[in-house]
Amino acid sequence: MTHRHERTLRVGSLARVEGEGAMHIRLDKGGRVEQARLEIYEPPRFFEAFLRGRAHTEAPDITARVCGICPVAYQISACRAMEDACGVTVDGQLAELRRLLYCGEWIESHALHVHLLHAPDFLGYASGIEMARDHRADVERGLEIKKVGNALMALVGGRAIHPVNVRLGGFHRVPTRRELTRFAPELRRALDLALRTVIWVAGFDFPDVEARHRLVAVDAGDRYPIDGGTRIGTDAGYGFWTSHFEDYVFERQVPHSTALYAELADGSTYLTGPLARYSLHSATLSEQAATAARAAGLGAECRNPFRSIVVRAVETVYALEEALRIIEAYEPPDRAWVAVPPRAGRGTGVSEAPRGLLYHRYDLAADGTVHQARIVPPTSQNQAAIEAELCALVEAHRDLDDAALTELCEQAIRNFDPCISCSAHFLDLHLERS
Amino acid sequence: MTAAGPPVVIGVGEEFRHDDAVGPAVVAELRRSAVAGTLPPGTRLEVCFGEPTELIELWRGAGLAIVVDAAAADPRAGLAAGDAVRWEVCGRGREHREHREPNRDRSGKPAARRDASAGAGRLAAGRGSGPGSGSQPGSGSESGSESGSGSEPGSEPGSESGSGSEPGSVAVCPGPAATHGLGPGAAIALAEILDRLPGRLVLFAVAGADFAPGPGLSPEVAEAVRRVAGDIAAELRGEGLSARSDGDLLSWSEAGARPRLVP
Numbered sequence: 001m002t003h004r005h006e007r008t009l010r011v012g013s014l015a016r017v018e019g020e021g022a023m024h025i026r027l028d029k030g031g032r033v034e035q036a037r038l039e040i041y042e043p044p045r046f047f048e049a050f051l052r053g054r055a056h057t058e059a060p061d062i063t064a065r066v067c068g069i070c071p072v073a074y075q076i077s078a079c080r081a082m083e084d085a086c087g088v089t090v091d092g093q094l095a096e097l098r099r100l101l102y103c104g105e106w107i108e109s110h111a112l113h114v115h116l117l118h119a120p121d122f123l124g125y126a127s128g129i130e131m132a133r134d135h136r137a138d139v140e141r142g143l144e145i146k147k148v149g150n151a152l153m154a155l156v157g158g159r160a161i162h163p164v165n166v167r168l169g170g171f172h173r174v175p176t177r178r179e180l181t182r183f184a185p186e187l188r189r190a191l192d193l194a195l196r197t198v199i200w201v202a203g204f205d206f207p208d209v210e211a212r213h214r215l216v217a218v219d220a221g222d223r224y225p226i227d228g229g230t231r232i233g234t235d236a237g238y239g240f241w242t243s244h245f246e247d248y249v250f251e252r253q254v255p256h257s258t259a260l261y262a263e264l265a266d267g268s269t270y271l272t273g274p275l276a277r278y279s280l281h282s283a284t285l286s287e288q289a290a291t292a293a294r295a296a297g298l299g300a301e302c303r304n305p306f307r308s309i310v311v312r313a314v315e316t317v318y319a320l321e322e323a324l325r326i327i328e329a330y331e332p333p334d335r336a337w338v339a340v341p342p343r344a345g346r347g348t349g350v351s352e353a354p355r356g357l358l359y360h361r362y363d364l365a366a367d368g369t370v371h372q373a374r375i376v377p378p379t380s381q382n383q384a385a386i387e388a389e390l391c392a393l394v395e396a397h398r399d400l401d402d403a404a405l406t407e408l409c410e411q412a413i414r415n416f417d418p419c420i421s422c423s424a425h426f427l428d429l430h431l432e433r434s
Numbered sequence: 435m436t437a438a439g440p441p442v443v444i445g446v447g448e449e450f451r452h453d454d455a456v457g458p459a460v461v462a463e464l465r466r467s468a469v470a471g472t473l474p475p476g477t478r479l480e481v482c483f484g485e486p487t488e489l490i491e492l493w494r495g496a497g498l499a500i501v502v503d504a505a506a507a508d509p510r511a512g513l514a515a516g517d518a519v520r521w522e523v524c525g526r527g528r529e530h531r532e533h534r535e536p537n538r539d540r541s542g543k544p545a546a547r548r549d550a551s552a553g554a555g556r557l558a559a560g561r562g563s564g565p566g567s568g569s570q571p572g573s574g575s576e577s578g579s580e581s582g583s584g585s586e587p588g589s590e591p592g593s594e595s596g597s598g599s600e601p602g603s604v605a606v607c608p609g610p611a612a613t614h615g616l617g618p619g620a621a622i623a624l625a626e627i628l629d630r631l632p633g634r635l636v637l638f639a640v641a642g643a644d645f646a647p648g649p650g651l652s653p654e655v656a657e658a659v660r661r662v663a664g665d666i667a668a669e670l671r672g673e674g675l676s677a678r679s680d681g682d683l684l685s686w687s688e689a690g691a692r693p694r695l696v697p
Contacts, residue, residue, distance in 0.1 A: 132627045143487055
């Protein structure tokens with residue numbers, strides 16, 4: 001089909017994403033994309049402003065409220081930043097428990113996205129509920145995996161949504177060895193299910209697409225990045241310390257979005273999240289996860305956003321294996337937390353939310369009062385790249401009719417599992433009064 | 435196989451969004467009843483944010499599950515803050531019963547229950563937000579007002595809010611939607627497909643006035659808490675309720691304009 005008129009593709013309310021956003025694409029008569037916008041219209045959240053004047057100990061609980069899907073990411077990035085500001089390092093079993101809690105979040109978030117939000121795109125259903133009629137076993141498998149992730153979060157974090165057991169320096173209470181080992185059979189059962197899910201999603205049809213953006217992920221050395229690190233790596237051959245994040249990443253405001261746009265210092269767009277983590281760190285995957293990835297047809301890198309569903313399935317396997325490894329080696333620490341006495345200064349912290357890199361920075365007074373806070377969530381970092389992907393996709397498939405092209409674009413957005421609520425931030429608010 | 439396990443009451447809501455906390459508040463009231471020994475032994479009392487898969491897990495296997503959630507008030511339909519609405523959903527038979535319970539009569543005393551088919555009202559259309567969102571129920575976005583394919587912000591795909599009222603129907607939004615738009619309705623739809631509905635499922639919706647961020651119920655809703663908890667306790671004891679009207683579960687998902695729970 002040849003279109004010889006201007007076309008506008010619009011989805012007023014994106015389905016199967018976390019939060020509320022829209023999509024607007026305009027093509028000229030020649031089929032070139034004049035404009036592609038991922039519109040994030042949720043009200044700004046002002047969390048950075050809420051944090052000003054609060055005690056440094058409050059940041060993990062306040063920022064956990066940014067998101068009901070990835071609260072652990074906010075808690076851990078906040079803890080890391082505050083501990084950095086105060087010159088405290090949390091290591092040993094306390095650090096392992098944080099990673100265990102984070103595994104729970106990855107498991108439940110990825111299981112939800114893979115089975116109920118993303119898979120319907122590949123199988124031709126409008127929703128996970130519709131899909132369940134014909135693919136009941138697959139949906140039930142996803143629910144079982146998610147349930148285990150939720151249970152792990154409740155076990156370590158006190159509850160599955162907005163955990164209450166995290167504090168600066170560690171936890172309010174640490175689990176006993178018996179509590180964790182008793183949970184291991186559940187994890188092993190979920191691991192079997194997750195391996196089946198990798199096979200399932202590997203059989204989907206994927207368009208031949210390659211995202212040509214920089215890839216950015218936390219560098220955790222010889223471990224696959226989850227709960228953070230002190231360096232950030234890129235596929236451009238350079239990395240930087242977490243404390244230099246704002247020298248390498250710049251944010252700007254655009255009229256159509258309450259999320260800020262991020263780009264690297266050289267002006268290039270970049271992606272964080274599963275594709276970046278996998279492409280930069282697939283060599284650090286555990287044995288079963290690496291085997292599953294190979295069996296699913298993934299190479300050492302994956303730059304096809306449509307295949308991100310396979311990467312998420314592999315990362316779910318990894319998180320389950322990692323949780324089992326941590327539980328097996330667990331010895332309850334002597335203390336549930338280490339003291340984090342306040343001091344004046346600046347601290348930064350990053351971790352890998354299921355959707356990508358999450359950066360926190362705090363400036364503290366000597367008594368621990370927060371002077372300034374800055375949060376850079378993954379979806380705002382990905383927003384410019386998502387729009388560029390939409391442009392490329394529309395131009396490559398311009399002969400599709402409007403409905404088919406719109407559907408393809410919606411799917412392209414879901415490839416990145418955007419968490420729109422998290423991303424709705426304003427850098428600053430100016431009021432002008434006459 | 436029909437679920438026959440111990441009963442469960444699930445309060446759905448967010449404690450920091452004022453009247454959205456009515457579900458957890460009713461459960462807190464029931465905990466006091468449980469301590470007093472007036473609930474059947476083994477009754478589970480739970481709270482959650484309403485995420486569908488969590489709801490399904492909470493009611494799975496229960497012989498009777500009672501879900502209590504907040505809904506948006508709609509003065510045009512005669513549904514004021516503090517009014518309570520009750521639906522009964524049975525899985526396979528698609529049986530749907532309802533009665534509405536106004537908060538008060540004109541004398542200021544709690545009014546007698548009345549049949550919804552006579553009351554002909556609906557809860558106001560209002561799109562809330564899930565945990566972690568800052569939008570208000572009923573607040574769409576002007577940014578999506580241009581015409582084009584797809585649905586508009588603030589509306590559920592496949593529905594037209596604000597027209598074609600059907601008494602007693604409720605939005606369940608089982609179709610495509612952002613995750614913040616999913617709630618008990620989606621849970622019911624998914625559970626029915628997966629055979630994970632409880633033996634009986636009863637839904638109490640309490641109309642609220644204020645869903646802005648912040649703790650504390652508005653006075654009318656706070657006043658309704660004990661009354662709704664009393665009704666639920668009676669339900670648990672098998673005493674039943676006097677006014678019911680038969681309907682069809684299909685109306686939950688197919689009505690053009692429907693009362694909406696606050697997700």
